Amino acid sequence: MMQGWPLKGMNRAVAMGAGACVTALVVSGCGSGIYSIPLPGGAEIGDDPMHLTVQFDDVLDLVPQSTVKVDGVAVGRVENIGVPGDGWTADVAVxxxxxxxxxxxxxASVQQTSLLGEKFIELEAPEIDPSSARLSDGATIPVDRTRHATDIEQVLGALSLLLNGGGVAQLQPIIHELTVAFDGREDRVRALLEEANTLIGGLERQKNEITRALDGLDALSGRVAEQTDQIDAVLAEIPPAVQVLNEQRPQFIQMLTQLNRLGEVGTDVLTQSRDNLIADLRALRPTLQALADTGDDLVTVMPLIPTFPFPDGAEKVIHGNSMNLFLTLDMRLGQQLEALGVGMPDPVYVPPPPGYNGYVPNVDPSNPYYNGNGPRPGWPTVSLLPLPPIVPAPAPPAGEAPAPGTEPVAGAVQDQTPQNPLSGLLDSLGVGGR
Known part of the structure; x- marks a missing residue:
């Protein structure tokens, strides 16, 4: 019995050595090491699977033989993880x-099965504008369409850095300084916060206007960008223009000095003539009032001014160097002399009746051309020829009765109007008097 124990122990050692050799041979026969051995219970990929390349900027602790899922269902596995020539991304063959x-x-994204679970790759369709073409064998998903989830290990590491010698220890002096700054100034700080709240609320209410202003600024910037060449040309012309202005600086100073003197003289003149200027403006008031009252008539007369004394449309009667004209002339000498005032009595002012032609004069009574001496109804006739003296009729001799028909009528006003001294002469010539 005692001799059988060494043989049994030796057989066990031989068996363990043989198993190790077999394992070493299997591992050495695999090009990628132990990671190339499929795990039991993995996803079924069939006899003709699709080979894809997924590019990540960070694969965290993803390893070969990790699962590839679609909608939470395992549909494949990771075959290899490599680094391309640029060295900035990771190429994952699945x-x-x-x-x-x-x-x-x-x-594609690198996900985690649980808080501390294993990593896997999730494939899914994009949320916006999915392509009508389908994913095929040999396709590559670029890095701009991949991402990775936040690793809990990174979060815990950052939290540990913050709590242990990180930023938390630096918050204490900041909080202390804020306490010292706000101590005794609570009301002012509260008012400041309320004003800030009011300001933010006003900005919130005007966000549409602010957006439109920014859009307008964007449009302006676009137009300025389109006119870069013109702006460059203008900016290139500015230095010579500034040089010219600099050379003419003494002349500008002299001109401004003279303008200053002119302003002083003008101010002095206006100050001294202020009363006269005001009086002239007040005297112009009746004239301006008359112009305003005749506004409609002025509009009617304006077309006649360029063609005076011919009416508008007279140019239609002109043909070449000839013109058709019809005139009616009254050549009677008596009518012409009467029109000139010969033999007419002195004018007597007759005031216009109230509401003359629907118009009541509204003028300054101090106007020297008012009350019969101006352009109003009753304007006196001025004779252009001298009037002969008025010779009164001779009175009958004392004691003689007046001739029949010449005695004055009681209560009647005798006519003092002199007769036209040329009436008899004109009648005898047949040219007509009045």
């Missing part, structure tokens, strides 16, 4: 079941 139906612009 194989998935050929039955997977995803758009050509599918996205």
């Amino acid at each position: 194989v998935v079941d050929s039955a997977v139906d995803l758009p050509a612009n599918a996205v």
Whole structure:
């Protein structure tokens, strides 16, 4: 019995050595090491799977043989993780079941099964504008369509850095200084916060206007960008223009000095003539009032001014160097002399009746051309020829009765109007008097 124990122990050692040799041979026969050995219970990928390349900027602690899922269902596995020549991304080679139906612009992300679980790759269709083409064998999902979830280990590490010798210890002096600054100034701080709240509320109410202003500024910037060449040309012309202005600086100073003197003289003149200027303006008031009252008539007369004394449309009667004209002339000498005032009595002012032609004069009574001496109804006739003296009729001799028909009528006003001294002469010539 005692001799059998060494043989049994030796057989066990031989068995363990043989198993180690077999394991070493299997591992050495695999090109990628132990990671190339498929795990039991993995996803079924079929006989003709799709080979895809997914590019990540960070794969965290993803390892080969990790699961590839679509909608939470395992459809493949990670075959290899490598670094391309640029050295800034990670290329992950995966194989998935050929039955997977995803758009050509599918996205990929590194997810985690649980808080401390293993990593896997999730393939899914994009939320916006999925492609009509389908994902096929040999396709590559670029880095701009991949992402990775936040690693709990990174979060805990950052939290540990913050709590242990990080930023928390630096908050204490900041809080102390804020306490010292706000101590005794609570009301002012509260008022400041209320004003800030009011300001923010006003900005919130005017956000549409602010947006439009920013849009307008964007449009202006676009137009300025389109006119860069013109702006460059203008800016290139500015230095010579400034040089010219600099050379003419003494002349500008002299001109401004003279303008200052002119202003002083003008102010002095206006100050000294202020009363006269006001009086002249007041004297112009009746004239301006008359112009305003005749506004409609002025509009009617204006077309006649360029063609005076011919009415508007007279140019239609002119043909070349000839013109058709019809005139009616009254050449009777008596009518012309009467029109000139020969033999007319002295004018007597007759005031216009109230509401003359619907118009009541509204003028300054101090106007020297008012009350019969101006352009109003009753304007006196001025004779252009001298009037002969008025010779009164001779009185009958004393004691003689007046001739029949010449005695004055009681209560009647004798006519003092002199007769036209040329009436008899004109009648005898047949040219007519009055």
